[in-house]
Amino acid sequence: MLSNLGSILVFLILGLSLLIIYNAFLDIKNNNQTIKKNIYNLSLFQITFTIMSFFTLLAGFIFSDFSIINVYENSHTTKPLFYKVAGSWGNHEGSLLLWINILVLFSYLFLIFNHKHNKKFRLYTLIFQNFLILGFVIFLILNSNPFSSIFPVPLEGMGLNPILQDPALAIHPPLLYIGFVGCSIYFSAAIASILSEYNGKQFALAIKSWVYISWTFQTLGIIVGSIWAYYELGWGGFWFWDPVENASLLPWFAITALMHSVMVLEKRNTLYEWVIILCLLTFILSVTGTFLVRSGILNSVHTFANDPSRGLYILLFLSLMIFTSVIIFFKERKKESYDFNLNSKETFILTNNWFMIFFLATVLIGTLYPIFLDVLTNAKISVGPPFYNIVIIPLVIPLLFLMTLGPQFGWINSKKERLYKTLYVLVGAITINLFIFYFFENYGFYVNLILITATFLVLHSVLDAKKSFKSKKKFEFSRIISHLGFGLLVFFIGVNHQHSVEIDFNLKTGQKKKLDNYEIYFENVSIEQNKNYKSVIGRFEIIELKNKNIQYLSPEIRIYTNPETLTYEAAIKTRINSDLYLTMSNVSRSDFYNIKFQNKPLMIWVWISAFIIALGGLIQFIQKKNEN
Amino acid sequence: MLTKKVKNRILFLFFIFLISLAAIIFVLKSLNKNILYFSTPTEIKQREDIPTGKAMRVGGMVKENSIIINKKNIQFIVTDFQNEILINYSGTVPNLFAEGKGVVAEGRLKDKTFFIADRILAKHDEKYMPPEIKKILENNAK
Numbered sequence: 001m002l003s004n005l006g007s008i009l010v011f012l013i014l015g016l017s018l019l020i021i022y023n024a025f026l027d028i029k030n031n032n033q034t035i036k037k038n039i040y041n042l043s044l045f046q047i048t049f050t051i052m053s054f055f056t057l058l059a060g061f062i063f064s065d066f067s068i069i070n071v072y073e074n075s076h077t078t079k080p081l082f083y084k085v086a087g088s089w090g091n092h093e094g095s096l097l098l099w100i101n102i103l104v105l106f107s108y109l110f111l112i113f114n115h116k117h118n119k120k121f122r123l124y125t126l127i128f129q130n131f132l133i134l135g136f137v138i139f140l141i142l143n144s145n146p147f148s149s150i151f152p153v154p155l156e157g158m159g160l161n162p163i164l165q166d167p168a169l170a171i172h173p174p175l176l177y178i179g180f181v182g183c184s185i186y187f188s189a190a191i192a193s194i195l196s197e198y199n200g201k202q203f204a205l206a207i208k209s210w211v212y213i214s215w216t217f218q219t220l221g222i223i224v225g226s227i228w229a230y231y232e233l234g235w236g237g238f239w240f241w242d243p244v245e246n247a248s249l250l251p252w253f254a255i256t257a258l259m260h261s262v263m264v265l266e267k268r269n270t271l272y273e274w275v276i277i278l279c280l281l282t283f284i285l286s287v288t289g290t291f292l293v294r295s296g297i298l299n300s301v302h303t304f305a306n307d308p309s310r311g312l313y314i315l316l317f318l319s320l321m322i323f324t325s326v327i328i329f330f331k332e333r334k335k336e337s338y339d340f341n342l343n344s345k346e347t348f349i350l351t352n353n354w355f356m357i358f359f360l361a362t363v364l365i366g367t368l369y370p371i372f373l374d375v376l377t378n379a380k381i382s383v384g385p386p387f388y389n390i391v392i393i394p395l396v397i398p399l400l401f402l403m404t405l406g407p408q409f410g411w412i413n414s415k416k417e418r419l420y421k422t423l424y425v426l427v428g429a430i431t432i433n434l435f436i437f438y439f440f441e442n443y444g445f446y447v448n449l450i451l452i453t454a455t456f457l458v459l460h461s462v463l464d465a466k467k468s469f470k471s472k473k474k475f476e477f478s479r480i481i482s483h484l485g486f487g488l489l490v491f492f493i494g495v496n497h498q499h500s501v502e503i504d505f506n507l508k509t510g511q512k513k514k515l516d517n518y519e520i521y522f523e524n525v526s527i528e529q530n531k532n533y534k535s536v537i538g539r540f541e542i543i544e545l546k547n548k549n550i551q552y553l554s555p556e557i558r559i560y561t562n563p564e565t566l567t568y569e570a571a572i573k574t575r576i577n578s579d580l581y582l583t584m585s586n587v588s589r590s591d592f593y594n595i596k597f598q599n600k601p602l603m604i605w606v607w608i609s610a611f612i613i614a615l616g617g618l619i620q621f622i623q624k625k626n627e628n
Numbered sequence: 629m630l631t632k633k634v635k636n637r638i639l640f641l642f643f644i645f646l647i648s649l650a651a652i653i654f655v656l657k658s659l660n661k662n663i664l665y666f667s668t669p670t671e672i673k674q675r676e677d678i679p680t681g682k683a684m685r686v687g688g689m690v691k692e693n694s695i696i697i698n699k700k701n702i703q704f705i706v707t708d709f710q711n712e713i714l715i716n717y718s719g720t721v722p723n724l725f726a727e728g729k730g731v732v733a734e735g736r737l738k739d740k741t742f743f744i745a746d747r748i749l750a751k752h753d754e755k756y757m758p759p760e761i762k763k764i765l766e767n768n769a770k
Contacts, residue, residue, distance in 0.1 A: 233722065234720060234722065235722070358651060361655075362655055365655060365659065366659065369659060370663075380665065380666035380667075381663045381664060381665050381666060382663070382664045382666065382685060383659065383663055383664070384662050384663070384664050384683065384734075386658075386661075386662045387658050387659055387661075387662035387663075390658040390661075390662070391654065391655055391658050504718050504719040504720055505699070505718075506697055506698065506699050506700065506701070506702075566726070583720050584720075585720055585721055585725075590696075590697050590698075592697045592698065592699070594697065594702065594719075594720050594721060595720065596719060596720035
């Protein structure tokens, strides 16, 4: 039943897309300034049906309708309700439906919220957005239909992979998808802008809010993903430079560059072509990321159950997208002249873009190099984290420095007097670093530089915030928040990296392990029966030798029944100054448990500062909405 | 004679070119230093020059009944069903590490039959098998 309803709805979306494209083409020829009523109506129907199709799938999962293959493969009657819901987008087919939902949602919102802009531009945007919708709906129908039915109907489902049964990972895909698929709207808008010659400042005003909102969601999605990796993978790290993570970082670099240069386009009415390129690039990279992750072409430690035919379709569609956009771009482009002063804000924003593109290129090379080498020489390689650390970390130092300096300059041209204050702040940052250096352990030259520049940015952002409150210049506020967040993030990661303790050892119950600053006592293990898993819970007593502080940690080994899987749950004690992190596993038939103990200083602050970065984007979005 | 503006522009472009060149060389150099080659036990056995001391990856299946755990570390045998290699690792193993399942170890070769791992790679999916190992198994089946 649900399966049929879902399939019908999907076909309706397809039909409506075609109708919208047809009607929009007809309407472009009319010279009046209002869009015809029937286009609004068709779009309203389209969004309604799309949301309904998603709820149909959701209903399938909630009521465990195993006549739908997708539900059968990814759900189970004993699964908690929350994970039944999350299971609907925790798999390839369901997530593609979510993807289409966001495409249609953004298409509809863009249509109704942009009354002030040129009609031709809006219609072209709608047309291209619907081409994208069409492409993905066809992919859904041909290759990955979440509503495919199965007969005879199985009595029980296969269950969702236990590692995915986690609150952070349940909200991670929707966040990331709003971020990535949200980019589609200014991909379409960029092509529309070239075709309708609705360019320059007007174009910047039209896409700005969309850039801010999708940037915010991308940032949040990446943060939530890495929080999940931190506590679920039991490794204690939060960024692995794994191909799948890189795939999410690539569009982020492009969109961050775009977010900065769109301001130049708005204020100075220049860099139009570059903004267009970035608009196109951001969505192309989002789809590329999806292609790399879903096709299984990348050798990643994270996996999606993958299938080469999916890859082939996405690759074809991706090539078509790139080809079309490049042709339109070069055919219709106009010469633009650039005239920048070295001491102007726009020059610094361009510098930011250079950094972003450099990071993007680095991560792209590191991610794709193994594929090329495999094709060319058949050698199987992987690029290790040291590559990224060596190439990217040194550049963070000038980036932080310029991030502090840039905003102090005004548009077009600025006076040098304003920079004296900045010099004092730099001296302040160096002093603070000396204090840290003196009171804690000493550390390397690199770390010194990173801490100095990070402190420099943080101090200056705090001062700017004070000034911005006084003068009520609100425009600056979101920038200050995000830059502050970034400075704090680098600072905390630096300290965290420098002072982390990580020790692995094997222990039997009742045994004690003495470390430099800690004593770990493995008290006992107990067994507990839960709804869909059994867990072996260890009880550990951690004594900090310095202040005789005692902490208890209880890591678990979970044995899930559907599907049968073992997972190791880390026990994490989060405190203001540091996280205690302990994982336990037992792989063989011996009495020894395999223990990993870590002390990660300031971990909670790493997360908080990352959220501060995202907060800046949100503030910017709300301010823009209020201005309009 | 070139005007000052044109001269400046040429200088600027030249500067950009130099910087990009330096950046590319830097990136490629670090890339070459930090790639990890993946080998199977059979490949290691067949190779003449074993790269001891250089970081690399070894993959295969964990042999049944081969895991030995003691106070300090874990030992297990990785097999591609033709040849085997003994792996020594101190640290916690990731989720889904088990006898009879696929594994990728990152570390250094001591000699042709002994490998010291610093990291055992995690996999999210119990049905998952590293693509390299899948290929090996397919080849072996032929």
